[in-house]
Amino acid sequence: MSKYNFDEIIDRNNTQSVKWDTYPGMLPMWVADMDFRVAPEIQEALQKRLDHGIFGYELVPDAYYDAVHRWFSRRHGWKDISKKNIIPTTGVIAAYSAAIKAMTHPGDRVLVQTPCYNAFFPAIPNNKCRLLENPLHYENGQYTIDWEDFERKVRKARVFLLSNPHNPVGRVWTRKEITRMGEICLKNDVFVVADEIHCELTFPGHDYTPWATLPEDIVANSVSCISPTKAFNIAGIQIANLYARNPNILELMNRAINENECCDVNVFGVTALIAAYNHGGAWMHDLREYLLHNARAAFSYIEDLDLPITTIPLEGTYLMWLDCRRLLHKGEPFEGFSQRFAEHLRKYKLVLSPGSIYGAAGEGFMRLNIGCPRTTLLEGITRFKEAVENY
Numbered sequence: 039m040s041k042y043n044f045d046e047i048i049d050r051n052n053t054q055s056v057k058w059d060t061y062p063g064m065l066p067m068w069v070a071d072m073d074f075r076v077a078p079e080i081q082e083a084l085q086k087r088l089d090h091g092i093f094g095y096e097l098v099p100d101a102y103y104d105a106v107h108r109w110f111s112r113r114h115g116w117k118d119i120s121k122k123n124i125i126p127t128t129g130v131i132a133a134y135s136a137a138i139k140a141m142t143h144p145g146d147r148v149l150v151q152t153p154c155y156n157a158f159f160p161a162i163p164n165n166k167c168r169l170l171e172n173p174l175h176y177e178n179g180q181y182t183i184d185w186e187d188f189e190r191k192v193r194k195a196r197v198f199l200l201s202n203p204h205n206p207v208g209r210v211w212t213r214k215e216i217t218r219m220g221e222i223c224l225k226n227d228v229f230v231v232a233d234e235i236h237c238e239l240t241f242p243g244h245d246y247t248p249w250a251t252l253p254e255d256i257v258a259n260s261v262s263c264i265s266p267t268k269a270f271n272i273a274g275i276q277i278a279n280l281y282a283r284n285p286n287i288l289e290l291m292n293r294a295i296n297e298n299e300c301c302d303v304n305v306f307g308v309t310a311l312i313a314a315y316n317h318g319g320a321w322m323h324d325l326r327e328y329l330l331h332n333a334r335a336a337f338s339y340i341e342d343l344d345l346p347i348t349t350i351p352l353e354g355t356y357l358m359w360l361d362c363r364r365l366l367h368k369g370e371p372f373e374g375f376s377q378r379f380a381e382h383l384r385k386y387k388l389v390l391s392p393g394s395i396y397g398a399a400g401e402g403f404m405r406l407n408i409g410c411p412r413t414t415l416l417e418g419i420t421r422f423k424e425a426v427e428n429y
């Protein structure tokens with residue numbers, strides 16, 4: 039029995055929530071934030087900071103770096119992370135965008151594994167680079183890496199932008215897989231940017247391996263982007279860290295973060311991060327349990343309904359990936375299906391993310407956010423069933 043009430047339904051309507059207020063009156067299971075109140079320790083720390091009443095420019099104190107170090111070294115075996123090798127910034131998007139800028143010349147290619155997080159796409163042309171895709175291999179409801187294609191594409195790339203755990207397909211890449219990625223990139227002089235924003239949210243048997251715990255030469259050729267925002271449900275507070283082991287790389291990152299004017303972090307970000315990493319462990323433990331039961335409930339509910347939907351195993355993140363391609367009618371064009379089906383779902387007052395926003399490799403799939411109270415989740419799946427039956 040948890041001392042935190044993840045079952046509580048908290049009304050988020052009319053709170054300027056992107057998730058809830060973009061489609062008023064609908065059940066939103068799209069944008070990646072959760073409908074749970076934050077850990078009480080985070081709320082108390084923020085309240086205390088708020089009560090001070092003055093919110094001037096903020097220094098990042100040593101307590102901030104110590105909190106990051108303690109959390110990642112104890113929990114994830116990432117021993118050297120500290121003040122000397124991280125740069126605080128406003129978000130993980132800001133971090134990986136600065137990293138692309140620092141490590142490329144105009145026209146260079148950035149490799150991503152599709153379907154991939156949709157905000158990877160704009161970051162590439164925004165930094166005057168070109169997109170290169172290594173579509174993941176999908177077979178029997180499982181995603182793996184197409185290594186032959188990866189090796190071929192790496193030869194043409196300058197940067198490889200990795201999502202681990204992978205949004206949206208829910209894979210938590212194994213040490214073996216990421217080591218192989220790292221070796222191939224090193225051999226081809228391709229720099230690695232590891233986006234590990236979802237790293238706390240993994241399911242039993244699928245531990246997160248920080249990129250920074252790989253062999254030294256692989257780590258020297260990389261940066262890692264981390265943040266407490268996704269897992270502690272404080273995405274609107276916006277805070278993240280960019281880590282580089284290699285001092286020369288760190289200097290390049292520093293310059294890019296400054297050139298992009300995203301080096302100043304907000305007062306609440308600093309306070310929330312310290313509280314989360316210092317005092318949020320028990321809440322995180324229970325959240326992970328709750329999400330595990332949500333995932334199990336969602337899988338068994340969808341399977342019991344016997345819908346023509348294939349559920350993809352969820353190793354990490356709270357974002358379920360559903361293969362809906364069997365719903366396609368005879369003669370219906372495949373292209374545009376996810377978008378049409380998303381619009382159809384809205385007739386049933388349900389919002390899911392169409393898989394096609396994650397690249398062509400996501401066409402035919404839908405992403406379902408299970409970071410909500412169980413009753414909300416079951417209501418969402420009930421609406422989903424009705425919509426599926428009437429498509």
Ligand SMILES: Cc1ncc(COP(=O)(O)O)c(C=O)c1O
Pocket residue numbers: 070128129130131132155201205233235236265267273276277278
């Ligand atoms: C893989 C990935 N990276 C980055 C972000 C966003 O990071 P931030 O809000 O810190 O910019 C998300 C949000 O869903 C994400 O899934």
